[in-house]
Amino acid sequence: MNTEKKLYGLTALFDTPDEIIKAAEKVSGSGYEKFDVHTPYPVHGMDDAMKLKPSKLGIITLLFGLAGAGTALLFMYWALTLDYPMVIGGKPYFALPAFIPVTFEVTVLLATLSTVIGMLTFFFRFPENDHPLHDSEYMKHVSKDKYGIAIFAEGPKFNESAVKDLFQSLGGKNIQVVYYPVKEIYPVFQPKFILFLALVAIITSGGTYFTLNKLMFMDPFNWMMNQQREIPQSRSHFFEDGFSMRVPVQGTVARGFMPYPYKDEPVPGEVLSNPTFPARENIELGQNKYLTFCSPCHGDYGDGDSRLRGQFPNPPTFHSNRSREMSDGMLYHIITVGQNVMPGYASQVTREERWAIVNYIRVLQRAKNATDADVEMIKKESASNVGN
């Protein structure tokens, strides 16, 4: 009908594998480059007959395999050593033997998927259901039990009658001429197509929104929030007294909790003595805590110069004789239970930290009231430091 159909190529069929090997050798030997052999299964020895170069598919596999191994290992290293280091089972953060299984699996996954996807898209350019050979008699035969060879018109040496003669001389049957199918082409900006795109967009975004913001807060996904447990400060229906928080059993002490029995002691300084040694770390801890909790009112150097500018009555200086003569125990007691306007700091500052603060106050006091001997000592020490 349509004489202007574009020529795709010529095809011929053969009955036995021996014939097709011979035909392929002949065709590749005659200098045709654009030709192909179609067989229902891979015929051994065809690579040589067609003069094909070995497949380069392995390169993709190797690259992606290495990438998989590297990514997995680096990711686990980053996640478990840098981002959220956690001791698990007494093992080092970077527990290499335990990372090997996951590394291996990711390597295999990436290598195989990339091989297959690479082969289908990069090497085969699939999917391709509109190829001219489809639905031809030729394809029906090579799909079943015949061996076919096709020479394409796009090749440089192609000449219809010469190819026909070549096929005939080889003993090819069913020699056929194949044309490109007529393709219908539609414009992209069709209302139908645009509507379709919009629909896809709405469904995708709506679905995502629903899943993340609604679905995750519905039953059963939120079952974790409704657990059968008591919430602190709330009324209990389980305990008789209605309190959901329980007091410790009589005569017991909670772990890590040290009771303070000297709250009402008139002279606690007599019974409390400093259990810490004013080493460097201890003083530094004291300084840290002092600057956090004490300095807003007592001033950075304990001068009683509040930063709060008179919103509260100014506290006394630590450099008065009264303060300096106070025992460590007394200072500790005041920090623990408070004095006058000052509240107790037992809940914010731990026992050890309180003693460290006491030690630090002693440092401040000595610094403000340094004697000549102290100055000499400092000079000596700094000199020896220079020597180092």
Add this chain to the structure above:
Amino acid sequence: MSETKLDYNKKELPDKLVRLGYALLIIGTVLGIVGYYTDSTRAAYTYLLMFMFVLSVGVGSLFFVALEYLAGADWSTPIRRVPEYLASTIPFLAILVIPLLFSIHDLFHWSHAEAVAEDKLLAGKAPYLNTTFFIIRVFACIAIWGIFYLFMIRNSQKQDATGNQNLTTKNIRLAAIFMPVFAITISIAAIDWMMSLEPHWFSTIFGVYFFSGTVLASLAAITFVVVMLKEKGYFSKRITNDHLYSLGALMFVFINFWAYIAFSQYMLIWYADLPEETFWFMQRWEGSWAVFSILLIIIHFVIPYAGLLSQPAKKDPKRLKIMSLWILFAHFYDLYWLIMPNMEASKQGYVFSWIDFTFPVAMIGLIIIIFNMRNKKSNLMPVGDPKLERGLNFRL
């Protein structure tokens, strides 16, 4: 009919090689005896190392022969004589083992009655780990391998003359019985000779570990010999690189298998962290042994893996020659790593000694001599085997 196309002429090994074999054997043995009088313990350990190596190559080769019969493989038929010759070290094991039996006290802590008396664990193991039963097991294992070796090889030899297909059937049956027996005996050998050097330690996979090394080493030995003989024209020209590819691929598989077994053993013990198991690895982390242990991974896995990964590499005779020698060295290194840290003198770290080189040199000579002896007696290709023609036609 196939005789004419076989394209094979029997040739004898060059005298030079045989003389070299004798020279190595004599030098090695003499130096070894000198070594024994300098440091008897060290010499005993070195001798054990050599013995285990000869055993691996010999028994592993017999396994390879049996596997071919059992799997009905045809590609390996033309080169089957090589593993058969290598397996002929098996009867010699019965002689080679005698010096070891005399140095049981040097090697095995459990053989000292006073040590057993004060160690409850050893006392518990005494029904198995005692000198009498040990010697019985040793000879039983060697006898079993020897019997299967003699029968299978005899059938294969007979076929050269008669071409009788029933002999193949017989060997298939023998191979089928050999396999389970082999699994048990090789595990016993591994446990007795190597695991019980540290009698407190135990690992259920140890037999499989030794098996993987054994098969790998014998494959490497077979590959090396096949490539050398093929280059020098001892075989039919119809043995192509496709045959070599199969050997290379098998080596590659067993490199991975060894790594898999070694990793499984290490990882499970490392993860569970039970002191009664970890101390064995800790011992191999003591002092300079740590370097040895890390090098083991590189020598036994990383280098051969990279060397044989690509498809062309498995076909390339040059590459195969280098890699198979390397794997033989790696197996030796593996055995060294298994055996030597148990020696009292090297518990704190590796100590160098020239004695370590004496017996291995003798071993190389011994293998050459035995190979030559076998080669003189029979054809290098199983000319009467019905699968030979199929094997020669083998293509990938």
Add this chain to the structure above:
Amino acid sequence: MTVDYSKELPVVEGRLTLAQIEELVATPLDTRPDKKFFIALTISGSLLLFGAFCVAVTLLTGIGAWGNNQPVGWAFDIVNFVFWIGIGHAGTLISAILFLLRQKWRTGIARFAEAMTIFAVMCAAIFPILHTGRPWLAGYLMPYPNQHSLWINFTSPLIWDVFAVSTYFTVSLVFWYIGLIPDFASLRDRTASKIKKIIYSIFSLGWRHSHRNWQHYEKAYMLLAGFATPLVLSVHTIVSFDFAVSIMPGWHTTIFPPYFVAGAIFSGFAMVVTVLVFVRKIFNLEQIITLNHLEKMNKVILATGMMVGYAYAMEFFIAWYSGVQFEQFAFINRMFGPYAWAYWIMVSCNVIFPQLFWVKKIRRSIPWMMVIVIFVNVGMWFERFVIVVTSLHRDFLPSSWGYYTPTLYDTGILIGSFGLFFTLVILFTKTLPVVSISEVKAVAEGAQPSHHGGHK
């Protein structure tokens, strides 16, 4: 004995032509299913529904519906998981390892075995996901940047399982599909129905049997086989790590990885034989799935059965040899404790009965092999039961000793998983070619050039 070793046994019997092979395989897809098909589907579907009911109850009440309790925290769920994963090992083994070993007989059974792999992994995945208690939150098993800024514990064998099983499933599926592409093309070119043609066209991706494609295809198949082989080993190895990295006596033993892999191949092959015996009969595939195929599989069953026996023996020996009393107790308790019945079922089914396969007549007799492979299936299920339950039910302190009995729901989900498996298998036989058409054509007599070989 009159075997001629100088010739290879034909893989396809009866000198079928290529067209006949295609006809044989494709007929079940072109004909309407008969009554027997629907009866079989009804039975398996009912089992599946029963399982679904038990799953529903489990979801509503939580896994308290099961018999698991202290000290046996892992029971049917983990037993079934390991059992099904094991079944799933035969397929990839046949298609990958036997491919690399160039065993031509694999072509007849590879497709079916691969399909069984995929279905078995699906069955397996049900159990650990249900066991998490909140299966709808299974997404937490994946590493993703979440609001807690926490990562999953990559050093946990249970996470390794997630990676191993999902990778295994994906790779098996891809492997299977790659094998199906040429067959889809053949079906596309032979079908007369328009709808079928559209479906086949979509799945065949435009395959044209071009040799330029075949070349890459074969390379890809080899690469995939090369990866699938270590993958198949790694999956059951990692399953064995679930147990072996612990310090539980009876679990912590270094032989577990190769032992589990051998066991998986053993049980997988038994299941493949069980199903294939029926399939070859029902679909007249006796010439493609021949008795020789079945005999070879029985040999593999015999070999792997002995490997499993070796591992049993080695575990026992080392338990005694180690001198660790906990180990010794665990193993004596297996043999003579309250679960001794399970232990002896395991030993007799896995080690003793398969020894009958030494006899050639039994290897080649359908009724005999049917009985033995079913024993193997049962025995391998009990092996996992023995490992999981007997090791747990005797804790270190006698005060925490217990005895586990499954509830109705435990058993129901197990039955349901069989229902799911067989439903999928039955549907598969009618929707896809159960034998690879192109692969079988390639190994048929006269399918390869005659001068190949001596030519060069």
